[in-house]
Amino acid sequence: MMSHTELALFLAHSLALESEARERYLELSESLAAHHNGDAAAFFQRMAxxxxxxLQEVAELAADQALPQxxxxxxxxxxxxAPESASYEALHYRMSLSEAMHLALGKERDAAAYYRHVASESPDTETRRVAAGFAAEEERHAAALEAMIAELDAPREYHRLDEDDPHLPA
Known part of the structure; x- marks a missing residue:
C-alpha cells in the first residue's frame, strides 16, 4: 500500500506543478501580447x-491511481x-525573447531539481523511478532552451527603455 500512496501523492504534485506552469505561461503570454511584445508572448505560449x-502525460500515468485531493x-x-511556475515579479512588459527564455530555463531547472529530490528521497521504488524520468525530461528541456538561447543575438542594452514620457497627473 505504501507504494501506491507515495506514487499517488507524487503524481498529485506533478499534476499541480504542470497545471500551474501552464496557467502561468498563458498569463505571461497574454500580458505580453497586450503590450505588443510578440516574440516573448509567442515563446510563453509555446511553453504553455x-x-x-x-500535464497530459502525467494524467495518463495517474489514470489508474486514486490521487489525494x-x-x-x-x-x-x-x-x-510550484517549481515550474514563473514569477510575476520577473515579468517586464518589454522583456526580450532572451530574457523570457532565461526565465523559462530557470523554471525548467527548478522542476528538474524538484524531481531529482523526490527521486533521491522517496522511500518507494516506483516513485523514485517515475520522478527520475520526469527529472531527465526537464533536464532535456533545459538543454534545448540553452541551445535556443545560444542561437539568439545579444539583446540590445536599451530594450527596456521607455521611449514615451511618463503620463503623471498634474
Missing part, C-alpha cells in the same frame, strides 16, 4: 503548450509556488 503536453497549503514545494 509544452506544459500542457506534460490536496489543498494549496498541502503541497510540499521547495518554495512558495
Amino acid at each position: 503548450r509544452e506544459a500542457e503536453q506534460h 490536496l489543498h494549496p497549503w498541502e503541497y510540499a514545494w521547495p518554495g512558495p509556488e
